[in-house]
Amino acid sequence: MLDRVQKNSSVLVHFILKLADGSTADSTYAQGKPALFRLGDRSLSEALEQHLLGLQVGDKRTFTLPAESAFGHTDPALIQHFSPRDFSQTGIPNVGTIMLFSAINGSEMPGIVREVTAESIKVDFNHPLAEQSIHFTIEVLEIKATEEKCHADIAG
Incomplete structure (x- = not known):
């Protein structure tokens, strides 16, 4: 010690x-x-x-x-837009929901849903x-x- x-x-x-x-x-x-x-x-x-x-x-x-x-600081590259179709199995999330997303390498990454519209769901992968x-x-x-x-x- x-x-x-x-x-x-x-x-x-x-x-x-x-x-x-x-x-x-x-x-x-x-x-x-x-x-x-x-x-x-x-x-x-x-x-x-x-x-x-x-x-x-x-x-x-x-x-x-x-x-x-x-x-x-917030990295704009870590803010992604998804199609509502991408949530067909889980259902459309509410703004503020924290969800786990699978990365290309198989790891999981938390994202915060920032905006939901009929055309797009904005998810922020920056640290909260x-x-x-x-x-x-x-x-x-x-x-x-x-x-x-x-x-x-x-x-x-």
Whole structure:
């Protein structure tokens, strides 16, 4: 176990994400389950990692990240239009519905239905918190060195 968060640390944290209007977007406290952040694996923004570096177990930090350092800006290429025929098996969704769509590579991707007309259904695949500044409160529960993944192919 490490005494401070470093590059390539795995950090078990509780967090609260609040929006500019003060509403809570997410909270591990409310879920009763902490989150594991892995620094250096590109799953976190560089700005978020910078706020974590040097923290110790028990430290609690509050900070704000602008949209570009949190969940990014809206990418117009991630807004797609579908034909109502594409929803013949599921039925026409309502605006605001979050649905899973199959990508070409077989993975699933969530999309939010933004507009429904007789000719088209507009689905937004951007992160729901894109364009939002996020107020973080993070509490460090545990710090470990990130283990290297074993790439051996074991048959048996």
